Amino acid sequence: xxxxxxxxxxxxxxxxxxxxxxILYAWSIFSKQLxxxxxKGGFGWxxxxxxxxxxxxxxxxxxxxxxxxxxxxxLGPRRVATVGAALTGLGLFVASLxxxxxxxxxxxxxxxxxxxxxxxxxxxxxxxxxxxxxxxxKGLITGIVVAGFGIAPVxxxxxxxxxxxxxxxxxxxxxxxxxxxxxxxxxxxxxxxxPKVAPKAAAKVSAVDATWRQMLRSPTFYSLYLQxxxxxxxxxxxxxxxxxIIAAQSGNSVKPVLVLQLLAVCNAxxxxxxxxxxxRIGRMITVAxxxxxQAFNMLFFNSYxxxxxxxxxxxxxxxxxxxxxxxFPSSAADLWGTKNxxxxxxxxxxxxxxxxVFGPLLAGxxxxxxxxxxxxxxVAAVLxxxxxxxxxxxxxxxxxxxxxRAVTIRLGRADAAPAASSxxxxxxxxxxxxxx
Numbered sequence: 001x002x003x004x005x006x007x008x009x010x011x012x013x014x015x016x017x018x019x020x021x022x023i024l025y026a027w028s029i030f031s032k033q034l035x036x037x038x039x040k041g042g043f044g045w046x047x048x049x050x051x052x053x054x055x056x057x058x059x060x061x062x063x064x065x066x067x068x069x070x071x072x073x074x075l076g077p078r079r080v081a082t083v084g085a086a087l088t089g090l091g092l093f094v095a096s097l098x099x100x101x102x103x104x105x106x107x108x109x110x111x112x113x114x115x116x117x118x119x120x121x122x123x124x125x126x127x128x129x130x131x132x133x134x135x136x137x138k139g140l141i142t143g144i145v146v147a148g149f150g151i152a153p154v155x156x157x158x159x160x161x162x163x164x165x166x167x168x169x170x171x172x173x174x175x176x177x178x179x180x181x182x183x184x185x186x187x188x189x190x191x192x193x194x195p196k197v198a199p200k201a202a203a204k205v206s207a208v209d210a211t212w213r214q215m216l217r218s219p220t221f222y223s224l225y226l227q228x229x230x231x232x233x234x235x236x237x238x239x240x241x242x243x244x245i246i247a248a249q250s251g252n253s254v255k256p257v258l259v260l261q262l263l264a265v266c267n268a269x270x271x272x273x274x275x276x277x278x279x280r281i282g283r284m285i286t287v288a289x290x291x292x293x294q295a296f297n298m299l300f301f302n303s304y305x306x307x308x309x310x311x312x313x314x315x316x317x318x319x320x321x322x323x324x325x326x327x328f329p330s331s332a333a334d335l336w337g338t339k340n341x342x343x344x345x346x347x348x349x350x351x352x353x354x355x356x357v358f359g360p361l362l363a364g365x366x367x368x369x370x371x372x373x374x375x376x377x378x379v380a381a382v383l384x385x386x387x388x389x390x391x392x393x394x395x396x397x398x399x400x401x402x403x404x405r406a407v408t409i410r411l412g413r414a415d416a417a418p419a420a421s422s423x424x425x426x427x428x429x430x431x432x433x434x435x436x
Contacts, residue, residue: 004132006132006194007129007132007133007194009190010128010129010132010190010191010192011129011132011141011144011145013125013187013188013190013191014124014125014126014128014129014145014148014191015144015145015147015148016148016183016187017081017085017121017124017125017148017184017187017188017191018121018122018125018145018146018147018148018149018152019148019149019151019152019155020085020088020152020180020183020184020187021084021088021117021118021121021122021149021152021184022148022149022150022151022152022153022156023088023092023114023152023156023176023180024054024057024058024061024114024118024149025149025150025152025153025156025239025264025267026152026153026156026157026160026260027053027054027057027110027240028239028240028241028242028243028244028256028260029157029160029161029164029243029256029260030050030160030164030169030172031047031050031051031054031240031241031243031244032050032243032244032247032256033164033169034049034050034106034169035047035050035244038100041164041168041169042169043098043099043100043169044100045100045103046368047241047244047364047367047368048361048364048365048368049103051240051241051360051361051364052103052107052111053095053106053107053109053110053111054110054111054240054360055111055240055356055357055360055361056107056110056111056112056115057110057111057112057114057115057118058115058236058352058353058356058357058360059115059353059356059357060111060112060115060116060118060119061115061116061118061119061122061353061356062119062349062350062351062352062353062354062356062357063119063350063353064115064116064118064119064120064123065119065122065123065345065346065347065349065350065353066343066346066347066349066350067346068080068084068119068120068122068123068124068342068346069123069127069341069342069343069344069345069346069347070342070343070346071120071123071342072123072124072127072128072342073127073339073340073341073342073343076192076193077124077125077127077128077191077192077193077342078124078188078189078190078191078192080120080121080123080124081120081121081124081125081184081187081188081191082185082188082189083117083120084116084117084118084119084120084121084122084123084124084184084188085117085121085180085181085184085185085187085188086117086181086185087113087114087116087117087120088113088114088117088118088121088180088181088184089117089177089178089180089181089184089185090109090113090117090177090181091108091109091110091112091113091114091115091116091117091177092109092110092114092173092174092176092177092180093109093173093174093177094108094109094110094113095108095109095110095114095173096109096169096170096171096172096173096174096177097109097170098169098170109173110173121184121188122149123342123345123346123349124188124191124342125145125191126142126145126146126329126345127338127341127342127345128191128192128193129141129142129144129145130142130145130329130333130338130341131193131194131338131341132194135333135334136279137279138275138279138330138333138334139274139275139276139277139278139279139283139326139327139330140272140275140276140279141275142271142275142326142329142330142333143271143272143273143274143275143276143326144271144272144275146271146322146325146326146329147268147269147271147272147322148268149325150264150267150268150270150271150318150322150325151264151265151267151268152264153260153261153263153264153267154261154264154265157257157260157261157264158257158261160172160176161257163175163176208335208336208337209336209337209338209339209340210335210336210337210340210344211340211344212340212343212344212347214336215332215335215336215344215347216347218335220335220394221348223390223393223394224328224331224332224348224351225348225351226351226386226387226390227287227291227328227351227387227390227391228324228328228348228349228351228352228355229351229352229354229355229358230291230355230383230384230386230387231287231290231291231294231320231321231324231355231384231387232321232324232351232352232353232354232355232356232359233354233355233356233358233359233362233380233383234294234295234298234317234321234355234359234380234381234383234384235294235317235320235321235324235355235359236321236355236356236359236360237359237360237362237363237376237380238301238314238317238321239263239317239321240359240360240363241360241363241364241367241373242256242259242260242263242314243256243260244367245373246259246310248367248371248372248373249302249304249305249310249373250305250306250307250310251305254306254307254310255307258307258311259307259310259311259314260314262311262314262315262318263314263315263317263318264318265318266314266315266316266317266318266319266322267318267319267321267322268322269318269319269322270290270318270319270320270321270322270323270326271322271323271325271326272326273319273323274286274290274322274323274324274326274327275326275327275330278326278327278330279330283327283330283331283334284331284391284392284394284395285391285395286323286327287323287324287327287328287331287387287391288388288391288392290319290320290323290324290327291320291384291385291387291388291391292384292385292388293316293320294316294317294320294321294384295380295381295382295384295385295388296381297313297316297317297320298377298378298380298381298384299377299378299381300313301313301373301377302372302373302374302377325352328345328348328349328351328352329341329345329348329349332344332345332348333345359380362376362379363376
């Protein structure tokens, strides 16, 4: 089988796996039902209680990306994806055991087990696919694979809503557990790395293959980390609470399903679109654009009260947030190579976890305390503005000549990332390695 054909099979298997793992983004449907009173089929939980399983799942997802990345680099992505699929299915079943008086099954099942499964599966899919293709397609392939995760709510949201109406909360989780276990375990068997190439050929593929220790010595890493965390805070804040936000700001006059579906479509479109655009114009300028656009969206989000307003707001949230899930793994591959991409991106991905824990909890706490999400939107806008400046600063290169006592400031992208074999720390600030 030709390498390119095999690469596309691995890519599409990764998309399919992410389509199931993307149940994380449909949590707001379950969360809304959990806060409904008992006579309406809910559990009567507070918004903060209903957010905790989602928040724990994000934390476990992010933290698991580090060991999962290392394991898939060492053992291969198929084994890691298989374990991730099994844990996700088991977690959904355990979550089905929750009751109005007993919340721990949702925390252990969805939060701990599913969150761990998400991390294992997600860590295996993207690096494996990227390794099958040349450097100039990093953004495109990354965007396609992670698009599956983003677009999943298009079918999971209406499916979950139907299951909740016909089978209740427990029955819905059990049905999803069975269906997703079968699908994910099958797809996981198709995810594998390309055959190892000879050392000379490998040297031509990537001039930089940094270890995680070398990556952590680069100031560029910490700039990317903050940008990722700030962008994730805003995106996951809205995604985790959107159904409740719509109900609160519209007075229950707007149905959330269509808005959630549009957000999911734009989430996926942002991942693919930003990947393609950044392959041409550069990662950081694309990051700056999506962050400032998201900041303006957050400033206006409290004014959305009609279906049209929510559709516009959700489309922008989905596109800009989704773009980041393509841009940051591509940036990691550009700067530090693909050999250790699983572990390197796993370390960087913990920034997503920081934002994912902070954003939804902050929004829930503010809404419970004030009865409004307005302050949460404002905090998100400030963080996104800071992310924009950090991205633009990567185009400012400062050099100091001690002998001549001269300081030179140059604008423009760096021409190359530092060599991985160099024992010295990587220079900063650095822009991304151009993919073209």
